[in-house]
Amino acid sequence: MRKPLLIFNDKGIYCQQANVYIDAWRPVDKCIVTHGHADHSRWGHKEYITHHNNVPIIKHRLGEIEVTGKEWNETFTINGVKFSLHPAxxxxxxxxxxxxxxxxxxVFTGDFKTEDDGLAEPYEPIKCHTFITECTFGLPAFKWEAQAEVFKDINEWWATNKEEGRTSILFGYSLGKAQRLLKHLDTSIGKIYTHGAVENMTEVVRPYYDLPPTTxxxxxxxKEEIKGNIIVAPPSAHGSTWIRRFVPFVTASASGWMTFRGARRRRAIDRGFVLSDHADWEGxxxxxxxxxxxxxxTTHGYTDIFSRYLREELGYDARTEKTQYEEEGSETGTSTPLSDHNSAPKINDEI
Structure with a gap:
C-alpha cells in the first residue's frame, strides 16, 4: 500500500518524498506558504516558497527571510514531486x-472562498484524488449574501452616519479584509481614513492591486477633519484609547460571524455586516x-460535523485532521473575538 503523499505531524503538513512542509506551524527547513496570515506563515523557517505577490507581505511581517516567489500554475519539482500554486x-x-x-x-486549499471579491485572485477549482479542505464555516447556517448587496448596505450605513454628523468606524483585519473593504467603499460619500496597521499593510500591497486613496x-x-468620513481599523482598535478621540462615532464589523446575532452583542459593535473571506456551506x-x-x-473549523455530512449524506471517503490554524477571532469562534492576527517577531499590527 502506497504511503500518503501528505501527512500531518507535530510541525505541519509534510511531504516526506520532497522533505517539504506546507504552512508548517513549527520551524522547518523548507516550507510552502499559502498566504500571509500569521497562522499560516509562521516565523522561523529556513526557506519559504510562496506566490510572488505574497513575498512582500510575509517579508513585511516576518522581516528578513529567505523566500522564493512563484507564479500561478508554475510547476516546480523537488525530488520528483511536482508542486504548483493556484489561486485560493x-x-x-x-x-x-x-x-x-x-x-x-x-490539493491543500489553505483558507479559501469561492466568491470573486474583485480584489483577490479568484478561486480556481483543481482536479485531484485527495482534497484537504478547511471548513471554518462548515455548517448549513452559513450562507453568504452576494458581496454587492453587502457593500450596498455598508455604503448606505456610512452615508446615513455622515448625514447624522457621526464618523463611521469599520473593523477589518489589517491583511485581507481591510483591503477588500477599501476596494468597495464608495469614495463619493467621503474620505477613507486608516489606522496605522491597515495603512502599513495597504501600502505594501498597493503596487500589485488597485486600491483607492487612503489617509x-x-x-x-x-476629530473635526474626520467627522462624517469613514475609518478602517483592525478589530484590536475597538475599545482602545486611540478610538475615543473620534466621538461621536458608530462602529461596525465585517465578518462571517455576524451571521449570529449574539456575536455583534458580545463584541459591543453597533452594526454587523456578514462578509467573510472563507467559503460558506454551499461554497x-x-x-x-x-x-x-x-x-x-477536513481541517480547522467544523471538521467533525462537516466530514460526517460528507460521509453519511454524500458518500465521500472523508476524515478529519487537527492543525494549528486559527483566524484569531476574525473568522473562527475559538479565539478572543476582537483580537487581530497573532504576530511573529517584528510584526506589530497594533500601531
Missing amino acids: GHIIASSQVRVEYKGEVW LITRETS LLTAIDATGCEKII
Whole structure:
C-alpha cells in the first residue's frame, strides 16, 4: 500500500518524498506558504516558497527571510514531486497547493472562498484524488449574501452616519479584509481614513492591486477633519484609547460571524455586516464537487460535523485532521473575538 503523499505531524503538513512542509506551524527547513496570515506563515523557517505577490507581505511581517516567489500554475519539482500554486480567493495572493507524485494528485486549499471579491485572485477549482479542505464555516447556517448587496448596505450605513454628523468606524483585519473593504467603499460619500496597521499593510500591497486613496490617521489628525468620513481599523482598535478621540462615532464589523446575532452583542459593535473571506456551506460543497476527488480531509473549523455530512449524506471517503490554524477571532469562534492576527517577531499590527 502506497504511503500518503501528505501527512500531518507535530510541525505541519509534510511531504516526506520532497522533505517539504506546507504552512508548517513549527520551524522547518523548507516550507510552502499559502498566504500571509500569521497562522499560516509562521516565523522561523529556513526557506519559504510562496506566490510572488505574497513575498512582500510575509517579508513585511516576518522581516528578513529567505523566500522564493512563484507564479500561478508554475510547476516546480523537488525530488520528483511536482508542486504548483493556484489561486485560493481567500485574500490577496492566497494560494492552494497542488502536489503530484507518480500520477497521484493532492490539493491543500489553505483558507479559501469561492466568491470573486474583485480584489483577490479568484478561486480556481483543481482536479485531484485527495482534497484537504478547511471548513471554518462548515455548517448549513452559513450562507453568504452576494458581496454587492453587502457593500450596498455598508455604503448606505456610512452615508446615513455622515448625514447624522457621526464618523463611521469599520473593523477589518489589517491583511485581507481591510483591503477588500477599501476596494468597495464608495469614495463619493467621503474620505477613507486608516489606522496605522491597515495603512502599513495597504501600502505594501498597493503596487500589485488597485486600491483607492487612503489617509493615515496621525496624532495631528483632528476629530473635526474626520467627522462624517469613514475609518478602517483592525478589530484590536475597538475599545482602545486611540478610538475615543473620534466621538461621536458608530462602529461596525465585517465578518462571517455576524451571521449570529449574539456575536455583534458580545463584541459591543453597533452594526454587523456578514462578509467573510472563507467559503460558506454551499461554497465548500461546490468546491469539493469540482475537484472530482475520491478522498477528503477536513481541517480547522467544523471538521467533525462537516466530514460526517460528507460521509453519511454524500458518500465521500472523508476524515478529519487537527492543525494549528486559527483566524484569531476574525473568522473562527475559538479565539478572543476582537483580537487581530497573532504576530511573529517584528510584526506589530497594533500601531
